[in-house]
Amino acid sequence: MQTSFYKMHGLGNDFVIFDERAGHLSLTPARIAALADRRRGVGCDQLVTLRPACAEGADVFVRFFNPDGSEAGACGNASRCVADLVFWQTGNRTPVLQTRAGTLPARVEQDGLVTVDMGTPKLDWQAVPLAAEMDTLHLPLAGDPAAASMGNPHATFFVKDFSMLSHGSALEHDPLFPDRANIGFARIDSPERIRLKVHERGAGVTEACGSGACAAVVNAVRRGLVARRCTVELDGGILEIEWAENGHVLMTGPAAMAFEGRVDLATYAP
Ligand SMILES: N[C@@H](CCC[C@H](N)C(=O)O)C(=O)O
Numbered sequence: 001m002q003t004s005f006y007k008m009h010g011l012g013n014d015f016v017i018f019d020e021r022a023g024h025l026s027l028t029p030a031r032i033a034a035l036a037d038r039r040r041g042v043g044c045d046q047l048v049t050l051r052p053a054c055a056e057g058a059d060v061f062v063r064f065f066n067p068d069g070s071e072a073g074a075c076g077n078a079s080r081c082v083a084d085l086v087f088w089q090t091g092n093r094t095p096v097l098q099t100r101a102g103t104l105p106a107r108v109e110q111d112g113l114v115t116v117d118m119g120t121p122k123l124d125w126q127a128v129p130l131a132a133e134m135d136t137l138h139l140p141l142a143g144d145p146a147a148a149s150m151g152n153p154h155a156t157f158f159v160k161d162f163s164m165l166s167h168g169s170a171l172e173h174d175p176l177f178p179d180r181a182n183i184g185f186a187r188i189d190s191p192e193r194i195r196l197k198v199h200e201r202g203a204g205v206t207e208a209c210g211s212g213a214c215a216a217v218v219n220a221v222r223r224g225l226v227a228r229r230c231t232v233e234l235d236g237g238i239l240e241i242e243w244a245e246n247g248h249v250l251m252t253g254p255a256a257m258a259f260e261g262r263v264d265l266a267t268y269a270p
Pocket residue numbers: 013045046064066071072073074075076077078152153182200201202203206208209210211212
């Protein structure tokens with residue numbers, strides 16, 4: 001039996017989206033990993049599922065899975081894509097997404113850009129201040145990292161260049177992070193601009209990470225390095241991030257449909 005899916009991306013961070021609103025699909029961690037495989041499957045940075053919402057006022061319940069089969073509480077780029085998909089399907093420019101990290105209002109602008117209210121960052125997610133723990137990392141690292149959760153865990157290292165990117169995997173798996181972490185490397189180019197590369201938990205280095213961009217701005221604002229409205233340049237393009245005075249983080253950027261496809265789920269891992 002063939003099951004249809006959408007392939008979308010936000011700044012090259014790409015997603016396979018399955019709609020489970022008409023019935024649950026059997027998407028086990030092993031099957032998700034097989035589908036996400038770029039040589040033997042469809043290939044994606046994250047697999048996303050849509051289910052009926054149960055939170056008041058929400059239009060759809062969205063879940064995000066990494067290519068290793070693990071689930072993430074948040075994914076900024078996929079949230080913009082799902083908001084755009086709901087707009088395309090229903091004409092509703094202001095869909096509300098229910099996620100494990102909370103209920104996220106979105107807005108599809110007339111120019112096609114999508115803004116998602118990513119909620120308030122959790123600044124006490126990391127039990128100990130990261131900077132004080134640097135010498136426990138056993139890596140030749142410089143920098144003064146900071147932690148913030150956008151519904152998923154992020155550590156941001158402030159760097160002069162990106163030579164530390166190759167340490168992303170070791171940092172992701174360091175015992176300092178009990179749930180592993182997304183590792184961002186942020187170069188401050190001006191008080192309004194950050195250049196960012198992210199090694200994503202369960203996925204590796206991606207072209208863009210929306211929640212990572214939000215965390216980088218939050219951490220940089222807390223350090224007094226940038227203004228609350230900031231442009232974040234990723235390998236795949238630009239996101240505009242605002243840490244509003246009410247504590248919410250607003251992320252604006254593009255969302256794009258690549259194609260619709262069909263797969264026989266039974267031919268992938270059980
Ligand atoms: N690509 C994402 C984040 C995806 C989840 C992350 N890898 C995690 O495990 O937390 C984004 O755009 O935010």
